[in-house]
Amino acid sequence: MSTIGYREAMTEPRWLTAAEMRAWLGYRRMRRLLDLRVNRDLAADAGLSEQDYDVLSILSEPHDQRLRVGELSERLLWTRSGLSRHLGRMEQRGLVTRDDDPDDARGTVVALTAAGRTAIQDAAPGHVASVRRHLIDRLTPAELRTLGDIAEKVLDD
Amino acid sequence: MSTIGYREAMTEPRWLTAAEMRAWLGYRRMRRLLDLRVNRDLAADAGLSEQDYDVLSILSEPHDQRLRVGELSERLLWTRSGLSRHLGRMEQRGLVTRDDDPDDARGTVVALTAAGRTAIQDAAPGHVASVRRHLIDRLTPAELRTLGDIAEKVLDD
C-alpha cells in the first residue's frame, strides 16, 4: 500500500478504474468551472445571482405566482433557513414580497413584485444564451440525452 | 410573450428545448443532491470536508509531497485567498504545514503532516465507496464514458 486518494488500485476496497475516475474528476471540475462561468455571466449581465434567478424563475411560472416558503425550499432543494435569509435580501431589493398566508397563520406567502418580474424578463435571454454557450451547444443531442439520464439515475432514490 | 425562466419557446432568443432543459435542470439538481450526499458521508465517516479531501488527495500523490500554494490553487480551481484561508484551518487542525519556499521567498510550500497522511488513508476507502454508491455504480460504462466526454467538452477552452 502506498498511494492514497482516488488513484491506486488495491484489492480491499474497490478503487476507481481509470474510466470511473475520469468521470468523477471530470464531473468535479465541470461543476466548478461551469457554475463559475454561468454565474459570472448572470451577475455581469443582469446583476442577479444564480439563487436569485432560481427563485424568480419558479415564482414566474404561471401557476406559482404565490408560493409558500416551505414549498419553495423543497423545489429548490434548499434549507428553509437559507431560503429565509435569501428572501430577506430579495425583499430588500424589491424583487419579492412576503405576506402572511391567510389560510395558515404559521405560513408565509412569497410573490413576485413588478420589479422582480421585470428583472427575470430582462435576464432570461442572456442567461439562456450563457447556458447554451457554456454547456448546451457544446454537446451533441445524444450527450444531452445521456446527461439527462445520468441526472435522473442519480436523483432517483 | 408570457412566461419566463427556462420554460417557454419564443423566436427571438433561442430558448431551450424540452430535452435541453431536462439536461440543464437535471444537471443542476444532480449537482445539489450528489454533493450533499457525498459530503455528508465524508463528514460523518472521516470528519473531513470535500475541500479537505481534495487538498489531502493532491498532496498525497507521490510526486507532490510539497506544493506551492499557487500551484495547488490552480489544480483545485480555487482562488488563492480561499485556499489560503482553508490551509490556515487545516494547519490549525494539524493536517498540513506551511513553510517558506527556499527557492522563492515570496512563496509558501505546503506539505502533509503525519496526521494528514493518516487522515486521508483512513478516509479514502469510505469515500470511494460513497462515490460509488451515489454515482458510479448507478451508471453504465457507456454513461460513465459520456460523462467524461461531457466534462472534457465543457472544460475545454
Next chain:
DNA sequence: AGCCGATAGTTGACATGTAACCGATCTTCG
C-alpha cells in the same frame, strides 16, 4: 546597481450558506 511592473500569499470587509433553536400556530386525540 537600481527602478518598476509583475507575482505570491495573506488579510479585512463582506456575502451567503448551514445547524440548532425559538415562538407561534395547527392538528389530533382523549
Next chain:
DNA sequence: CGAAGATCGGTTACATGTCAACTATCGGCT
C-alpha cells in the same frame, strides 16, 4: 374542549467563500 406534539418560518451562532487591498519579493531593462 383542551393538552401534546408536529409543523412553519425565522433568527442566532458559526463556517466558509469571494473581492480588493496590502506587503514582500522577484526579475527584466536601462
